[in-house]
Amino acid sequence: xxxxxxxxxxxxxxxxxxxxxxxxxxxxxxxxxxxxxxxxxxxxxxxxxxxxxxxxxxxxxxxxxxxxxxxxxxxxxxxxxxxxxxxxxxxxxxxxxxxxxxxxxxxxxxxxxxxxxxxxxxxxxxxxxxxxxxxxxxxxxxxxxxxxxxxxxxxxxxxxxxxxxxxxxxxxxxxxxxxxxxxxxxxxxxxxxxxxxxxxxxxxxxxxxxxxxxxxxxxxxxxxxxxxxxxxxxxxxxxxxxxxxxxxxxxxxxxxxxxxxxxxxxxxxxxxxxxxxxxxxxxxxxxxxxx
Numbered sequence: 001x002x003x004x005x006x007x008x009x010x011x012x013x014x015x016x017x018x019x020x021x022x023x024x025x026x027x028x029x030x031x032x033x034x035x036x037x038x039x040x041x042x043x044x045x046x047x048x049x050x051x052x053x054x055x056x057x058x059x060x061x062x063x064x065x066x067x068x069x070x071x072x073x074x075x076x077x078x079x080x081x082x083x084x085x086x087x088x089x090x091x092x093x094x095x096x097x098x099x100x101x102x103x104x105x106x107x108x109x110x111x112x113x114x115x116x117x118x119x120x121x122x123x124x125x126x127x128x129x130x131x132x133x134x135x136x137x138x139x140x141x142x143x144x145x146x147x148x149x150x151x152x153x154x155x156x157x158x159x160x161x162x163x164x165x166x167x168x169x170x171x172x173x174x175x176x177x178x179x180x181x182x183x184x185x186x187x188x189x190x191x192x193x194x195x196x197x198x199x200x201x202x203x204x205x206x207x208x209x210x211x212x213x214x215x216x217x218x219x220x221x222x223x224x225x226x227x228x229x230x231x232x233x234x235x236x237x238x239x240x241x242x243x244x245x246x247x248x249x250x251x252x253x254x255x256x257x258x259x260x261x262x263x264x265x266x267x268x269x270x271x272x273x274x275x276x277x278x279x280x281x282x283x284x285x286x287x288x289x290x291x
Contacts, residue, residue, distance in 0.1 A: 088140025095146025112256025
């Protein structure tokens with residue numbers, strides 16, 4: 001088991017080690033203590049709080065979550081413990097120690113209505129179990145009363161784990177035509193960009209800046225079909241894309257149709273602007289070639 005207590009006094013404790021964002025956090029900083037499942041059981045909120053109570057790290061980032069959106073419909077109690085109760089316990093432990101806490105959340109806390117970008121202050125209204133579990137985590141973080149920042153993001157992709165980019169590349173090996181949902185719109189966001197934002201926010205909070213709820217997603221907004229076209233164009237695959245409505249691709253959990261996010265508060269408070277996801281996609285594709 002990883003030793004989470006350290007004599008060094010400038011390290012950042014990260015819940016998560018092998019996920020997309022956690023992997024990128026470790027790539028970007030050597031100041032991290034990254035905890036995998038064998039070190040921190042996200043299904044045990046008290047154990048998570050105990051780790052924070054005993055660590056000598058100066059800040060905490062929660063980059064771990066239950067992310068199986070469809071499976072959450074069958075496992076909502078488990079999703080709620082991992083995404084709701086454990087972040088609450090982490091935030092409480094951080095508040096007691098006076099440690100900055102950065103927690104990653106999601107566009108799924110909204111109902112996806114309309115076409116306007118969602119602002120951090122807009123009313124939530126999750127459509128399914130995953131969104132409800134993440135909203136429970138947000139509420140728990142704020143109830144703890146410490147210096148915390150919630151970073152809502154969307155459509156995460158990277159060279160690691162399972163994500164839309166890797167799925168499209170796999171399908172391109174055997175298919176020359178695909179039907180992709182075209183009526184869901186959002187901002188694809190690379191895990192590397194999210195990791196960079198989390199680290200910059202953490203540094204700002206360590207320097208005395210207050211947290212808050214923020215949105216962060218790649219620009220420009222696009223549909224899943226648009227995203228797929230760009231993936232194939234950059235990767236050099238000749239795959240014809242036909243847009244279809246969400247009704248033709250039913251899933252156990254309903255997806256938000258509008259995942260556009262207003263990221264202006266993050267730029268104002270932390271100087272973090274929306275990254276061009278097309279540039280980030282090129283970096284991911286290069287990363288995959290290297291592997």
